Amino acid sequence: xxxxxxxxADDDERxxxxxxxxxxxxxxxxxxxEVEDMLLPLALDALAVGWTVxxxxxxxxxxxxxxxxxxVVAVYRNHLKKLxxxxxxxxxxxxxxxxxxxxxxxxxxxxxxxxxxxxxxCECRKAPAxxxxx
Numbered sequence: 001x002x003x004x005x006x007x008x009a010d011d012d013e014r015x016x017x018x019x020x021x022x023x024x025x026x027x028x029x030x031x032x033x034e035v036e037d038m039l040l041p042l043a044l045d046a047l048a049v050g051w052t053v054x055x056x057x058x059x060x061x062x063x064x065x066x067x068x069x070x071x072v073v074a075v076y077r078n079h080l081k082k083l084x085x086x087x088x089x090x091x092x093x094x095x096x097x098x099x100x101x102x103x104x105x106x107x108x109x110x111x112x113x114x115x116x117x118x119x120x121x122c123e124c125r126k127a128p129a130x131x132x133x134x
Contacts (some may be wrong), residue, residue, distance in 0.1 A: 007117060013047065014040070017040065017044065017047065017056075017109070018035065018036065018040060019038050020053050020056070020057040021035050021060075021076075023042060024060055024061055024072075025065075025066045025072075026064065026072035029066060030073050035073065039073065042077065042081060046080060046083055049085075050086030050087070051083070051087070055087055058084070060079055063076075063079045064076060094113070101122060103123065103124065108124070
């Protein structure tokens with residue numbers, strides 16, 4: 001279980017989070033000052049309630065198509081303000097795809113072994129408690 005947080009991130013954690021935010025899709029349309037002023041405080045709040053940097057980055061990256069929005073920073077800011085509860089346990093959401101899964105290769109969609117076309121949600125997306133109860 002992670003140690004309780006006091007709401008303050010150390011310098012390494014802030015730097016890691018800042019780099020993750022600057023690496024989001026649409027980074028060519030964001031500047032460092034905007035990210036630091038508008039996104040970093042909200043992202044630090046997310047870490048304080050249990051999100052991890054990789055999970056937060058992944059959640060944000062899935063939620064924005066930079067080619068379809070005018071203000072990328074505003075979209076990410078909105079997503080940060082409306083974050084779901086922090087993933088429980090080890091920092092991975094129970095419905096998250098396993099990156100090392102051989103059936104979906106981390107995409108969350110199982111592929112037909114012959115055509116490699118998606119055939120539906122992969123087994124790795126099932127919560128362990130639900131899988132054990134089945």
